[in-house]
Amino acid sequence: MSIRGAWLSVAAGVALGAQAADAPASHRDAPKQAQPAVRGQSATALDGKAAQVREGMVRIPAGSNTGSDPDFGAYSLAVAEPFHMDITEVTWAKWREVRDWAVLNGYDLADVGVGKADNHPVQRVSWYECVKWCNARSEKEGLVPCYTVGAVTCRSGEGLPDCSLTASGYRLPTAVEWEYAARGGLSGKRFPWGDSLSHADANYFSWDGYAYDASPTRGAHPKFKDAAYPFTAPVASFAPNGYGLYDMAGNVWEWCWAPKGSSRCIRGGSWDADAGGLRCGARNVHDGPNDRGDYGGFRTVRRAGQ
Numbered sequence: 001m002s003i004r005g006a007w008l009s010v011a012a013g014v015a016l017g018a019q020a021a022d023a024p025a026s027h028r029d030a031p032k033q034a035q036p037a038v039r040g041q042s043a044t045a046l047d048g049k050a051a052q053v054r055e056g057m058v059r060i061p062a063g064s065n066t067g068s069d070p071d072f073g074a075y076s077l078a079v080a081e082p083f084h085m086d087i088t089e090v091t092w093a094k095w096r097e098v099r100d101w102a103v104l105n106g107y108d109l110a111d112v113g114v115g116k117a118d119n120h121p122v123q124r125v126s127w128y129e130c131v132k133w134c135n136a137r138s139e140k141e142g143l144v145p146c147y148t149v150g151a152v153t154c155r156s157g158e159g160l161p162d163c164s165l166t167a168s169g170y171r172l173p174t175a176v177e178w179e180y181a182a183r184g185g186l187s188g189k190r191f192p193w194g195d196s197l198s199h200a201d202a203n204y205f206s207w208d209g210y211a212y213d214a215s216p217t218r219g220a221h222p223k224f225k226d227a228a229y230p231f232t233a234p235v236a237s238f239a240p241n242g243y244g245l246y247d248m249a250g251n252v253w254e255w256c257w258a259p260k261g262s263s264r265c266i267r268g269g270s271w272d273a274d275a276g277g278l279r280c281g282a283r284n285v286h287d288g289p290n291d292r293g294d295y296g297g298f299r300t301v302r303r304a305g306q
């Protein structure tokens with residue numbers, strides 16, 4: 001099943017309830033940062049601790065986020081320890097930088113991945129490939145890889161890896177970590193910034209099937225729909241959420257560490273997904289670990305304090 005197909009099958013089951021629970025677009029009244037640049041380490045010490053984060057990451061504080069989602073009801077997300085997360089989706093340039101090192105060091109990632117430009121997200125990468133890329137990034141930077149298969153660092157093949165949550169390296173976020181980060185410290189909101197959205201907020205496919213999709217422009221985002229497919233946006237083209245994270249809604253779906261039989265969790269929607277897919281609480285979207293889509297990318301996390 002394609003990523004978009006996977007989402008549409010979920011959307012059909014929740015659309016009516018979602019419309020009934022729509023809320024006004026109050027978030028658009030607040031001033032937003034226009035075309036923000038990717039920030040460094042400012043605004044990272046959200047839990048009052050010095051943020052020893054690597055370039056391009058932000059410290060996400062430990063804690064809990066509980067509330068009632070307008071569409072999915074009561075939820076509770078608990079993160080026991082702070083962690084660091086990529087501010088943006090992994091870019092095409094960053095992917096190539098690590099991939100080129102990886103293929104010289106025993107990884108089977110040659111020619112894997114596609115990107116529209118250096119500052120666009122990488123896409124068409126499978127879950128297995130993202131896992132191996134995480135390990136390559138760790139080794140390249142002298143960190144301990146998180147993923148092993150039979151106690152051996154996962155560098156090739158498609159064996160189901162074990163994941164160490166205590167290793168110093170990079171890994172995919174768990175589904176809980178991803179949603180906790182996506183909500184950005186807000187409680188009970190549909191999106192990382194509030195309860196409705198438009199093309200001013202994210203790169204996605206707008207249509208009139210959701211009352212909370214208040215975009216005056218419909219279809220693919222007009223700014224990014226050009227002659228070259230797919231219609232990804234440069235990362236960080238929209239305002240960040242409360243944790244300083246960009247594109248947690250839209251642009252490309254993001255793989256999570258959530259093995260579930262033969263499928264894997266993807267979150268946040270994409271340039272080709274409708275408003276329903278961009279909701280923080282849209283959890284039941286999966287794709288196969290071998291699948292690659294023009295809609296799919298990822299970002300990484302690592303444990304804090306190392």
Ligand SMILES: [Ca+2]
Nearest residue numbers: 247250252268
């Ligand atoms: Ca995204």
